[in-house]
Structures are given as C-alpha cells and as structure tokens.
Amino acid sequence: MTQPEPVGDLPLVTTAELPDGTRLPVRGLRAPAPERFLPSGSGPAPGPPPAPAVLVLPAMGTPARFYRRFARQLHAAGMTALTVDLRGQGESAAARGARTPGHGYRAIVEEDLPAVVAAIRDELGPEPPLHLLGHSLGGQLGLIHAASADGSGAHGVDGVAVVATGSVWFRAFGPVRGPGLLLVQLLITVTATLLGRWPGTRLGFGGNQPKGVMRDWARQVRTGRYSAKGSALDYEALLAGLRLPVLAVSVEGDTYAPATSLDHLLGKIPGARLTRRHHTAQEAGARLDHFAWVRAGGALAELVAAWAVAEERSGRAGAGR
Template identity: 50%
Template sequence: MDTDTAARSPEPDAPASVVLGLVSAGQHRIKVRAAQQDDPSSPVVVLVPAMGVPARYYRPFVADLHRQGLTVVTFDLRGQGESKPLAARGVRFGYESLIDDLNGVLDLIEDVFPRAPRFLLGHSLGGQIALLHTARHRGRVRGVALVASGSVWFRSFPGVYKLRTLVGTQAVASASTLLGYWPGHRFGFGGRQATGLMRDWARQARTSKYRLHGSATDYEAALREVQVPLLTVSVAGDRLAPQSSVDHLAAKARHALRTSKHYTRAESGAENLGHFSWVRNGAALSQWVRDWITSAHEPSVHS
C-alpha cells in the first residue's frame, strides 16, 4: 500500500534528463524521460513508480543509479504525475493497461538504445507491474529488480497487519466503485487512481492471485515461467512491503534466479528508512543494482 505524502518531498539535484518521446494509448499520453550515459550501449534501467508517486520523486535515486554508469529511464504511471488525463470518473484502466504502457516504453527504448541491455526496476506497485510485464512479454528485458515491492495478499503480512491490509484494500476498492475513482489525494493514500486499478489491486490482496480485469492472460502460470534474474530488496522499517510480502511476490516467479537483499539503516547511512525514504538514501542500494546487472551478463546466470 502506498501513500502520496511522498510526492511532497523536495527534489535535490539530479542528472539532466531528455524527453525520449511519448507513449500513447487512446486518450492517454505518457512522457518518457532518460538520464543518459555517453555510451549508448550502457545498460538501461527503467524505473517503474509506486502507486500515487510521481516520477520526479525518484530524482535522488536516478542520480545514484546514473553515477553507477547506468542510463535511467523514468515515466509516470497512467493517470498520475505528468501522464494525461489524470485518473477521474469515467477514466477507466487497470493493471493490464499499465502493463501495456510499460511495453510501449520498452518499444521506445529499443528504438533509441538498440544496443543497450534493458532492465526493469519497480517500486511497490511498480514492481508488481514490472514482474507481470516480464511474465507476459518474454525476452524484452534481461532482469527485474523489485525494491520495497511485495504482494498485497493480506496473509503475506505479519500479525495484525493481515487484518488491516484486508480491510483497508477492500474498503478502498468499495469506495472507488461508489465514487467512480479513488480520490487518494484527499485521503492521503495512493493518489488519484482509476476504479479498475484499485479493484485489481484489492482482488490480489483478497485472493493472492493476479486475475486482471479485461485480460485473458493466465498471469499466475506466466509468472511460473519467468526465468530472468530477479533482484528483491526489502527495506528496514517498511510496513507496506515487509519481507514476508516480498517473498510471496518473488515466489510466484519460482524459476527466476533470485538475489535477495535487505537494506538497513547502517548500509544506507540514514537514521530512518521506510517504504519511501530509501529513495533519498539509495547510494549503497544503487551499487547493489549495478553489481546485480553486471552479474546478469555472466554466462553462469543463463546456463
């Protein structure tokens, strides 16, 4: 579960970005940006944001990744940030549309950086979308990193958080259906979101399964066939994606070669960490990402 309070954080210096182009789907327009390396064959990391969190929030982490020699591509999820139109009554989409949008982003990257290996890095909901995309569209990326990203299935949470997650997700979905969209900007949770998205989210929270509205894809079966390298990073103090939740999501890709890491306050150098604050303290984490990408090129990974 995400909150849009993160979007109000200040934006520190970040490498200059260029607009690569627009991804269009019907009335929707998504602007794609890149912090590029001089070498066009440098690995490309596509950063897929969390629910309700604009791409600009990740500027400090983009800078960290860029310093590691990576080209970093950013964009806003459909219905939020710079993407148009914003989620509202009558604007209908769900997980499947976000997966299609990500595929369009990868089309654009393939055109601009044809020699660059491509990797997905998803935060929270963005990690779910990245992994689901990889399951549906095999061969498009070399690996997937999940940072503070886990299953929303209520039983994957510890203790009292089981009931809180179940009640909270179903209440949000019910309110979204009643109101015609989720006005998370008014409730301090998740930003403005389409009803279909919140219903897909709540269905997975309730059933543990990814059965997406309007999709004929058996995502649970497709996830079992994912074999690209998978990096999972849980974060100290993160109650929205605890280790048990991260493990439940990663276990769906049972044949992926998983590297599991836990990001602590000592490693980050921060006094406090959590579901969002790791973004402003991600230097050491960006080194993990770089090392993992380097290892993904080794023949032993693909043997």
C-alpha cells in the same frame, strides 16, 4: 546528512505513445558510450559492451519526479537511468485517457509498459541490456509485464529489480495486520465503486486512482492472485514461467512491504534467477522506510548496477558456450 534534492527535471529521452493516443514522457540520463579503439590497419575492434539501462517504475500514486535523485545515483554508478510515470500520475495525469474509469492493471501491463519499453528500445538501440526497477506496485506490475513479454523482442526486458515491493495478500501480513488490510481493501473498493475513482490524495493512501486500479489491487489483497478485469492472460501462470534475472531488495523499516509479503511475491516466480538482498539503514547512512530509501539510495544504486553488470557478463558467457 541528507543532501538537498537536485533542482529541475531530468532530460527528456523519448516519448511513448500509447494505443489510445496518450503520450508518456520518458526522462533520464544516458551512460557515456563505451570507447572503441581502432588499431592501425585493422577494422573496428569490438570494444566494451554498452552500459546497462534501468527504467524506474513508481509506486502507486508516486510521480516519477520523486525518483530524480535515485536516477542520478544510478547514472553515477554507470547506468543509463530512466524514469516514467504510470498512467494517470505525474506528467501523464492530464493526458488523454489518464482518467478512464476502467483503467486498471491490464492497461498498464499489456498496453502502457510494452509501448514504453518499445520506445526505449527504439531510442537506445538493441545493444544495451534493459532492466526494470519497480518500487512497490511498480515492482509487482514490472514483474508481470516482464513475464508476459519474456522473449518477445522489442517489448521484452533483460531483468527486473524490485525494491520495497511485495504481494499485498492479506495473509502475508500476519494475523494482526492481515484482518485490518482486508477491511481497508473493502472500504477502498466500495469508495472507488461509488465515486468512480479513488481520492487517495485526500484520504492519504495511493494517490488519486481510477477505480479499475484499486479494484485490481483489492482483488489481490483478498485472493493473493494477480489478475486484471478484461485481460485474457493468466498472470499467475506467466509469473510461474518467468526465467529472467530478478533482484529483490527488501528495505529496513518498511512496514508496507515486509519480508513476508516479499516472500509471497517471490514464491510466484520459482524459475527466475533470483538474487535477494536486504538494504539496511547502516548501508544507506540514513533512516529507511517504504519511501525514505529513495532519498538515500547511493549504496542501493551501486548494488543495482553491480547486479546488472554481473547478469550481463553471465549472459554473454552463457551465449559463448
């Protein structure tokens, strides 16, 4: 049986300030610091490594508070669990710059996420491994950010988990659903261009978004390639060069990100150290779909934590060779 949603926001951990002055609160729960034993007459012992941290990146139009239960489950599994809103969603919706009409993938990938990751690194210190965990669009943009920042110190991350995520290329949805998706993206593009925004809350898809986000999304529907207006970066080339650990989890009953769309997305990162899993209703103990997994995520949180710890140990072993 589904438990009631815990009451209240997660504690504020830090705040990221974006280049235009917009401030994004990062909320979460810290894992306990590892105990370090000091034998008599000796210096400090190395002790166990700090627990990994994971930053949850929301789906399009989904506020970070939707992931509070899942963050608590990640924390219960031994991780520092963090959440943040994408620009224009949740707590950031009323922030200065959040309604900029031209705001799109470039701003999120190249400005917002670097600022958020840097603020987390400053707050937690350099030791805890930091992973992104992206849901739907959050997973796609999380992979692009990780690829663009791979090896870049304060802006880089140690791995990416994607859950209920996939490319939105229309051909990845087959001959029946693909043409319908092409029509949807055309309607969204026209509407967002005419109105200067996408009124998704009223129309039942994607939440309220600036036209830039929806036009970048629609371009990927049509072409299958990730790009962003105004960006000098080649997102496809960056993804092809990604060498980080990636955990890719498909979800039973997910019609928004079927296995074929995940296949297309993962085909863009051939160099990543990939772990792939399928999360079932039997494992979750509840019915699942593109969003329902968030409210029944205990088993999935344990999977993510086990993967992060295993990758941390693998990295330490590799550094010691």
